[in-house]
Amino acid sequence: MNLFELQQGSSRELQLFPHIVSTGCKKNNAIHLESFRETAVDFFRIYNIIDGKYEWRVDEEDLHLYPGDTVLILPGRKLSSPKGFLEIGALAWIHFEIDCLDHAKFVPGRWSSLNESECYTIGRILLLNRSLAPSKACEASRILAALQSELLNQGIAFHTRVNQLLDELLVAIARELAKEANPGRDFSKVFFQLEKKLRDNLARQWSVEEMAATVGMGTTLFNVRVKSYTGFTPTNYLINLRIAEAIKLLRKPELNLTDIALDTGFCSSQHFSTTFKKLTGYTPSEFRKRNTGDT
Amino acid sequence: MDCIISIELGTNAVRVYAFDLQGQIIGSARGTYPTFHPYPDYSEQDPEQIFITMLYVLKNLLNEKIHSKKYRVTAMCFSASMHSLLAVDKNGAPLGNLITWADNRGQKEASALRGSPLAEEIYKATGTPIHPMSPLVKIAWLKDQQPGVFARTDKFMSLKSYIIQQLTGRIVLDHSLSSATGLMDIHKREWDPTALGYAGIRADQLPETVPINYSPGKLLNQYRVSLGVPSAMKILVGSSDGCFATLGAGVWDQHKATITIEDSAAVRVIGKDVLSDGKRRLFNYVLDDTHYVSGGPSNSGGVVFEWFAKQFGDFRNAFDLETCMEDLIKEAAMADPGAERLLFLPYLLGERAPIWNAQARGVFFGVNINHERKHFARAVIEGILYEMYSIERMLLEHRNIKEISVNGSFASIPFCTQLIADIFNLPVRVSANASSVSMGAYLLAATDIGVYKNIEEASRSVSLAETYRPNVRNSKVYAGYFSVFENLTGKLADDFEALANL
Incomplete structure (x- = not known):
């Protein structure tokens, strides 16, 4: 596992990607009491659990997270931990900004190449479903890992690839959510x-x-x-x-x-x-x- | 040009067909409605939704295929699924949803009645096997379990009665559907006092029971105007889906039988006599003043294969369930008859004829390390058809059946039709019509307006297309498997019960 953390503003890797607020992969080796207070989520957040077992709460919903699970938290939802701290384990994440998500439309931003009606569908699915992308959405964790590796390695055409992978990540999660719904x-x-x-x-x-x-x-x-x-x-x-x-x-x-x-x-x-x-x-x-x- | 409209109020959908007076289909349309299962044994539908769906489908078909081509609607004839029950209050408002034939809430009432001395008398008088499907049992359930609704019920209707009442204002039910309520004396063709007594209702709480060619009068003016049909158009109450399918299958002779396999299934014959079965396994429903349709119904039709396809089919290349089922049938055809000693008892929904056991369950028997999916697929299809054959064997006690006709979406798949020929060891013919039920409705209406002399001539006019001949070698193989199938079903009765009681 490659541990790292990139932050918009301080990490050079994110210069070309103003919409990505932060991304990384970290291990939590010790429990810090009172370290996990309720936060109103400001950005589009996707977490992928790599190791350990987590109990989180999004709005009123309790999530029990295991390795392989992908969680999506929409802006405006409240994220907290019933225990008040982050459990021991490892997880990867990406937080990014989107232009708009409400009942009328979903506009990820200029970086995305999803068309308007695709966005509409994805937006509806995201809003209508729970936060947890179910059934160990391995697809999503693989895409997140690939995206992070593009950012760190900056190979040929990585600018395009990173944005493509972010689209892919959205599509994979939406499909997984829709699959559970039907x-x-x-x-x-x-x-x-x-x-x-x-x-x-x-x-x-x-x-x-x-x-x-x-x-x-x-x-x-x-x-x-x-x-x-x-x-x-x-x-x-x-x-x-x-x-x-x-x-x-x-x-x-x-x-x-x-x-x-x-x-x-x-x-x-x-x-x-x-x-x-x-x-x-x-x-x-x-x-x-x-x-x-x-x- | 004149035309006849048939309206088929089916289990999942309403189907409307328009026929010219040569019996050719000039247009058809369908619209589905859902079945609700608020509890596992319940099976209900929304009568208003069915009514609106029917109106919508009918109106569109008339506008698109009939009025625009200058056809004149001469007659309109109704068919409906059997055994439905709708309780209606004194203002004509439904007290809850329609309870369909598939509803099993009355299991306790049914087994109590089966064990009582009344059972024999009621079965002999009414021709309907005593089972939760029967409106007789459903009314008994209402009386026991929902006395408030029971007391407020002014009329116990069938779906067709309700629809016809909406359209004409009259509350009637044809003899065929009446005879499937468990409440009608099929010999006298009137409501049976003993059955009424058991149900705790009066005859005037049921629709007026009328012959299948009875006309309840004209459409109410608003519907006539909105549908744009002539005021001279005749409405015929028609018959049940089962009776019409038999009429439309052209099996008027004593030595013919017809097999219908849609989701559920039945084997039926037509005759002048009631077939009396000591074990009360056969139904006898009234067709007209002189004829009965007799046979046995099975729960284990195409729905069982559909279940198999959903669970074990390959959806990687298949666009939808239909394609997936087609692929599985191709696979099944690759396995040998008998599926290399793999047998399947298809009782996923319990079973009606011949065992009448709601607790029966599906069984794969004889699984071996060499078995692949193709064997399972074949075994499932063979199991569904062995079950049909076991119903046929009951009928063979009364009739010398020499020829079979098949209809319904599952039975008319060529692979299945050939298997029926082999398992039954009889020549099998396939109905040329897309829907035997609607064909039956057409034949009745056409007879009524004078196209045919009588209903017998009408039924004999049905053309049956290709004949499938039995493969003698395969027939022998299947005969051996069938006897194991039958033994297993008998032997497992106690264990089905034990399993249900765990």
Whole structure:
């Protein structure tokens, strides 16, 4: 194990990479009590556990980390250790800055060659999942090691290689997270999980990109798979769910139509009424009248 | 030009087909809906989602393939999965989800009833084996476990009744589906007082039971306008998926049987007599005023092979599950018949006919150090088909079956069809139609509007394509394996139970 630490500002190796805040590989030989206080994470942090067993907490979530595990901590999350110190062991890390990550978009920075829609998908996956990249994402640890070795050795075209490897690292982690979120071989299971999320959040304005990202797929493939599995485009499937739920709510006379429309994800009672009538021939209030014992 | 629409409310999806009056498919569409398992034995669906999905699919098909080509819809005929139950209150609102045929929550009620003297009487009167699938048992479960819902239930419906009520306002159920509820006297074709008594309900809490060619009236005006169909269009209640698949498979003769293997599976025959089975293993469902569809259902169909593919298939090159299964079938074909002494009992979901044992489990038997994946793949396919053959053997006690027709996505894979010919040692023909169920619905509607003289002539008009002939040498091999298969299944009954009780 090659122990080192590079810091932006003081390490010459990072001059060409202003987005990399720090990276390194270190061994912790002794316990320093109270050395690990809660920190609000400022940068994009990726850790790879090399040796030892760690217990960390990210926001409310307890992580038990073993050699081979990769942890990703997004800016804004709170990192702490329930014990208050860093356990004995060894780990590698990289902290880097990104331009933007929120529900609308993910912009890693000019160094990245990922395109806009790829970034969107990766961003959604990162935000929707836990911090731990599961199942010993060896891929990620190999890429991090390669990246660090490029930085230290500065071989031919290392400037490009380092940035490429950082992209690779993001992709590997996103894929690994998405794989855990869905058992990839079985689209029926993947779709069932998505369906549950849609049902639980019907009021939300889902975009197709967002639905695709939820199951870790690109939009084009997602469209094809959903159409071939359900017979519907994702948008039409969602409309079916909305109308079916609305029918249930319409049977409850105490609810008003605007609330039903908003609860089932229509942007207005007008929009609800047109869509409902187009499919059933009834306006929502006609349907309600017919189905609440009035006839 | 006139056309007929069939609407198939299946286990996972609604399929809508449009036929011209020569029986050619002029368009089809499908839309899926999910099954929920809130607890392991539960299997439920959302009736409103099914209704909306059906409307959507129907409307799109009409717009894209029918109205645009100036077809006129003459009749619309319904098919549905058997054994579903939906409790509905006095305002017509569902009290919870639809309980499907695959739901096993009533195991305790079913075994209590099976052990009681009522069992024989109810089975003989209703033709439905006593099993958690049966709405009779499901209602008994509701009475025991959810007395509040039971008391608030105004009508115990089937999915089809609910859908037809939405469309027409009438609450009806055809004789075929009624006869699969465990509540109808199949001889008199009316609700059976003994079964009603056991379930604790009155006949007026069930839909009106009507012949399969009954018309419940016109579409409600709003749906007629929204779908753009003529007001003269006739609605036929239709039959069950099982009965229609048999009708559409063209097996009208005494010496023919049909095998359907989709996710689940069945072997069926048509006849004028109820087949009485002392061990209460066969079903007898009503087709029309003079005919019954009899046979045995199995849980162990294509779903078992799909499980194998998901667990052990090679997904490195396969784009999806279908490709992976195709690859495995190619591999299986490389192994010899009998898979070098490897046998598989396919009871991953328990089993219905012939053993009716919910506790049964899957078994690989005879594993040897030389066995490879191809042997396992072959053994799984052979095991599924031995199970079909064991149902056929029950039917052989009543019928002299000389010819088989197969339909359904798994049975019509050429490799599987040839295996069926070899294992059954009978010539096998494949239905030319993509869906025998919808073909059956078309035949009923076409008979109703006068294309055929009667339903028998309609069924005989079905053309069956290629014939697979048994390979005599392989048949002998399989006969030997089948007897071990049958022995094993019998011997393991106690151990299945012991395992379940651990």
